[in-house]
Amino acid sequence: MIQKLLNIDRRWIFLFIFVGVAAAMLFPLPLPIRPSSDVKNVYNTIESIKGKPNATVLLSFDYGPGSEPELQPTAISIIRQCFRNNIKVVGMALWPDAVGLAQAAFDSVSRAEGKEYGKDWTFLGYKTGSVTLILNMGEDFHGAFNVDYRGNKTSEMPVTQHIAKLGSFDYVVTLAAGKTIDGVWVTYAVDRYRIKLGGATTAVTSPDMFPYLQSGQLNGLVSGLAGAAEYETLVKTQGSATRGMQPQSAAHLIIIISIIIGNTMYFVQRRRDRRQSVSGNEETRS
Amino acid sequence: MQRLTQFACIAALFWTGTALASDAVETGTGSKTPVPDSVRALPPPLPTQIRAADVPSDNGKAVVVTWLPDASTPSLVRYQVGVATNPSGPYYFGGEAPAAGPLVKDDPKIFGWSPANPDHQFLVVSSYMVPPATPEGNPERVELRPDQTYYLRFAVVGDSASAELAAPMSVTPRQNWIKLHKLNNLIFGLFFGVVILSFIEFARRNPNMFIRKIAGLDAVEEALGRATEMGKPVYFVHGLNSMGEVSAIASVNILGRVARRVAQFDTTLKVMNNDPIVLAVSQEVVREACIDVGRPDAYVPDNVMFVADRQFSYAAAVDGMMMRERPATVMLMGYFYAEALLFAETGNVVGAIQIAATDSYTQIPFFITTCDYTLIGEELYAASAYLAREPKLLGSLRGQDVGKAVLIAILTIGTALELAGIHWLTHLVAPL
């Protein structure tokens, strides 16, 4: 029986996960979400620039559909916070897959908050050559992005007229699923142009960002779905990240329970094997 | 009268420049907090020791102005610099810094670690704003040019009064040929390079160099033999990086060694590629490997395939092929992201022996738990040398070890010195 449990067909485990996650989604329990200091740093930085004339945040969408559940809620929350504080938002994408996601985020929030395209926000679209693009933006923003995604001239739109270069933005937040934060933004934008950079990453890649948090190159980090839920709490909305905390908690609990059961079975089996080998030795000696 | 007119024009220009370009400053931002009435009426005191100089180690497009603020300067003033190509003007807005702006000692990149005037403030000026010709036009940002002499006017601006340095300062930005602040980086790089190349040369003369066992690489032979006995294919799955990354180069090097053995054993090798350039290189490597061992017929072009360039499309396709063909051996080599566990777990399901090698720090735990053998970090780069056992490649491994020993020594000594409040070693190795 124990051997059977130790070598259980993995499909049973899949079933337990499925049932647990589905139950948590169908019967959600309210869970307290405490924003961490890293998430608060991003939030507070944006709060600190409200009221500043022409305060503008650059949001870089560097992720694809696979990371959408973790990073899209953060993007929506940040845009919402900016719009509520009358902070302009300029979006761009270093990943081509992110263009549709960025547009969806901007469209939904700008409609809800009553913000005008070209005046309160714009989306620049995707351009190749991440490093070269950042270097160009660092020297001449309008040269790097002559027109936005809809073909409007960036030097003429109220939202980007005053932006001379990357350093003109009051805050840059990059939502990254890959290596764009350390490989591009920190190495080039922060190191060379001394911009203030915040990050949002998937939970798996967030440990890679801790050295930059400690050195101050990243001033804040929103990590994974949990971080997105914390940000939604700060912005006082109940979005998909907050709703996702229940199934995520259920999944983690099921994994921990399965680890405990697996180890219990393992130790019981080991004890039995030891007993059998001891009694076998005794028989041999006698 | 003439002087008063000049002053009024310059103050008006500064005010216009500030209003139009209040966000386009190199350092610091203007403060818009209301100034008390008692301060408002008085011109703020000028700082002393105001100097302009070329920014060192740059492309000749920036100058730096330094000054020692007066102790009685109100906290709400701004220091502004006007730029002109002629001493008589017109002067255009070049930048501004707040009263509590950055200090010289805070920027070792420009001023070094032990500057002469650490408590001076500074402002880097790399461009100036030319007002539009017509009211409807936009201001034009003009970058400084190398070898062009510029004249700078320095002013302290309060909300309703300002003070200005009597005479303009002249400065000529120059292009430089070396970044002095990266000299430590260059010296360490050269040092490590010389160490590695020296050991390569040493290894040529002393070919029997010891290298510790790497279980995963010793198992390659066994894994390939298993595939041959079972009559099932070997899967070589590249990571997600392009050919420009060292991990892709390292995995292609391993592929060459593996392809040789597979051709000798007459086993099917299937190489999965995520990047077209890696595909082209892999095809060439496998083809040459087959030719080298005298088995050109063993090369099947369709077996070195481009699967997909999207992460999860790649994972789905490779997993599907694994489930259908049930390879006996799966080798996961390169830099992986979230799809790592998808590959490894599927390989486990089909009962393949799995050898993974990655420098992706976040995926190492997944490989360790699901694969039979895992090469961690630099073992991926060492694999090529380990499998080939060529002295010159082994020599570079020894050089790496020496480099690591030096780094450990620096870390240990540096930590002790920092705890004692001595910073020279930290400054020596700090990246600027």
Next chain:
Amino acid sequence: MIFFKRTLPLVIAFVMGIVAISIYYIPHQAAVDLNDLLSKWDRIIAAFAAFLGVYSLLYLHAGRLKRRQAGWGYSVFVYLGFVVMLTAAIYNNGAGPLVALRKGGAYDWLYTNVFVAADASMFAILSFFIASAAYRTFRARTTEATILLVAAVIVMLGRVPIGALLWESMPELQQWLMNVPNMAAKRGILLGVYLGAVATALRIIFGIERSYLGGDE
């Protein structure tokens, strides 16, 4: 022929390697301009390589379809997906057909409802695989394995609100684990990785490592 297959690539690798390293230390505008030019060349080559990849993919699956190899049905889907998305992307100035029915047209619909959904589903499979891998392999066989196990449990609990419910300091403990011991291990691994990368790069620049050319000397 040897010159073009061996010598010339080695010379190019050496020259470009030395140039790229030098550019990093030279601030002169000439170096900056050269860097920009090389970046553009790199992007152009990558763009051509994209065609190479598409050709390779379509050629491979065409062969499978012709030979009716096992699994040839999937090759049909490769062609179907390729043609449908390409049509949607090109037709009607990029808006695709069915624009009147949906903003952005068929391309937008396919992207949102097929591509995004499929990508997210593949990512979601990870949760099942993690659970199964954890059950099978997270055994406290040795002291190190036990420490790993305990750390994994703390991190998993600390990352979700339920951890704070069980013990209010769980999130802080999780953060400490990630920031201190985890960071130390990561930095140790990275030091070795970067040194290895330097050594590999030097071997390639100086022509000591030539496997990437296909075969040895």
